Amino acid sequence: MSTERYKPGFLEKWGRRVLVSIGTGSQKPKDSGKSFASHTKTLIIWGIFWSFWIGFLPSVAFVALSTYLPPFLFWPLSNLSYSALSGFIFLLALLTIIEFYLLFRLGFYLSFRMAQYADIELAEEPELITPIPGMMARLVLEIPDPRIRLYGIDPYKHLNERALFFRTLLYKSKVFLSNIIAKLLLKVFLGRTGLRFLIEYISGPVTGIWDSLTTYMILYELRKRIITRKLSDAMLLKIKSKERRKEFIESAARSVAISIVYTKTFHPNFEYLLFGLIGLLPNKDKLTNLDDWAEFVLSFQNLTKEERKWPVAIFALCSSFDGSLNKEELNAFRDITEVSPSWLLDRVHHLATTIRRGELSESLLWMEKILPEESIH
Secondary structure, three states, rough: OEEEEOOOOOHHHHHHHHHHHHHOOOOOOOOOOOHHHHHHHHHHHHHHHHHHHHHHHHHHHHHHHOOOOOOOOOOOHHHHOOOHHHHHHHHHHHHHHHHHHHHHHHHHHHHHHHHHOOOOOOOOOOOOOHHHHHHHHHHHHHHHOOOOOOOOOOOOOOOHHHHHHHHHHHHHHHHHHHHHHHHHHHHHHHOOOOOOHHHHHHHHHHHHHHHHHHHHHHHHHHHHHHHHHHHHHHHHHHOOOOOOHHHHHHHHHHHHHHHHHHHOOHHHHHHHHHHHHHOOOOHHHHOOOOOOOOHHHHHHHHOOOOOHHHHHHHHHHHHOOOOHHHHOHHHHHHHHHOOOOOHHHHHHHHHHHHHOOHHHHHHHHHHHHHHOOOOOO
């Protein structure tokens, strides 16, 4: 059984430390009566505003300071001045590092505030591979979810290897490289022409807008993950509130594993939910083929009519974690129509919408509507 442990890199470790230090010196915000969606909308707006200026000002400073550097041309190579190129690269690297440091610090602070509004503590959670601080740090630093295989689950079994390679490459390089390449092109093509004055008007706003867009996407995704962590926690509490049979827990764990495959990523909240379920099993090391659809459907035969509703409902809830349903998930619902009520897919769409909108309380209500009703006794 593969339970490969993920080792966070230097940047992620630094991000975790920063988040924990922010949490140590912060007080819980006073209850203003506003909803989670309202609070997070304000945080996102402030994030967009400050990110623009963090991108704009270093770009303007780069343009202004680069005028003091000696000119250089890339072609022909015989005319290339390496001293001029070195000065250009040093200035570009220095201002880019300052820009990214400020963006990361802003992202950490806003992420922490967002977690506070959802009453989520930055616990280390040693039993998990990705604790809350790790999930937040990876998002802010734009580190993709690790390619791990737990209990034989392969998130990429339906994903083309070449597509995965280019997706990872794009994810890791899109912000840093696009920032540097944009400045380099502006410097080379406009820096020594009559259009040089345009750089001041182009590079600053373009970089500022790009940084604002990136911050928006980060906080938007973080808000979804915070909501789905609360949903995962509520699901586990409901499951643990009663004595459950081993077959019930195993089928529920398979529903999470199938969702991981269809989502094509080991979402931290899938990990949280999966570990929580598997921890309830006595012989967890003997689990095999958790991500096999046929085995998932076959597991229904060991459940009662009432129990069958649970793995289907959990699969439905997990399908909404990223705020939308893909083609594979929709086809899966059609394959289990015999045990899936007709209203289920409609409620899942409503839940996905509330998650996208950042409506925490509404999402929890829709979760309750999707989970099977049980008697108190």
